Ligand code: HMG
């Protein structure tokens with residue numbers, strides 16, 4: 001086992017976490033969430049997306065949110081850009097990294113971004129080229145790498161195929177995403193091993209939703225392979241609008257507790273992170289989705 005001694009967490013709460021909220025969340029709340037996450041020690045934050053506001057109304061305030069955050073040196077702010085239109089809209093807001101997002105499942109690609117996998121790669125290619133020419137980092141999200149809400153189980157060979165396409169257009173690093181949270185450790189490891197055919201371990205991150213309660217086990221399974229980059233969402237916020245029933249990402253608080261308990265460094269202050277989670281949960285009017293946050297809050301109260 002090559003369990004890493006340090007892990008980098010990318011909090012996707014402001015984007016993946018909030019994109020599916022039915023009530024509009026004010027830009028000021030999103031901005032404060034980003035502030036609180038960076039104050040807690042997060043070095044990477046996925047802030048927003050430049051997608052069609054008809055498809056995902058919650059992200060329509062992308063410019064306002066990006067303009068409102070007080071950037072901290074050493075923090076990477078990333079945004080989702082599905083096509084050139086999204087990329088061109090994002091550039092004036094100076095993201096450090098753009099994310100193109102494809103799927104290992106044809107059906108999910110159609111539902112999520114309205115095109116086939118092959119067409120998505122054609123759309124991404126000029127986005128990736130433009131970003132690299134502008135000195136902006138490029139990440140590729142790979143959805144449905146273990147299961148798809150429309151197609152069921154996804155074979156590792158399909159993950160390998162998508163990873164190869166992403167590599168071919170110049171994507172620098174990829175996320176192995178379990179979009180609907182159906183994965184179990186060995187399946188997730190198979191998806192990561194398929195990705196390793198095209199990307200080195202330093203360029204692979206785990207992105208696990210917790211629908212079936214497997215995300216922490218899957219995180220540990222990824223750690224065992226040496227993965228040291230993970231995406232998670234403060235308070236376990238989230239869900240994808242095109243993956244019905246899928247719940248949020250694994251809670252950042254829960255991952256931090258796991259990692260610190262194993263002696264793995266994250267640079268994150270768990271107490272401040274719990275406060276950030278309380279802030280957004282309070283705004284949304286529901287308890288945190290993080291078991292660790294709930295336990296620590298109960299302990300504080302006691
Ligand atoms: P389309 O309808 O095929 O695009 O949508 P189009 O090029 O035919 O354009 C149609 C309309 O959309 C036009 O406007 C365009 O201007 C507009 P109209 O003339 O009708 O007024 N448009 C845009 N507007 C703003 N920004 C843009 C943009 N592009 C076109 N970038 C599109 C294609 C990708 C835009 C659409 O399908 C879309 O926005 N989908 C939303 C996808 C999304 O945000 N999904 C959630 C994020 S992915 C996720 O959560 C998974 C992840 O977390 C990993 C995991 O867990 O798996 C990353």
Ligand code: MG
Nearest residue numbers: 016177179240
């Ligand atoms: Mg996701």
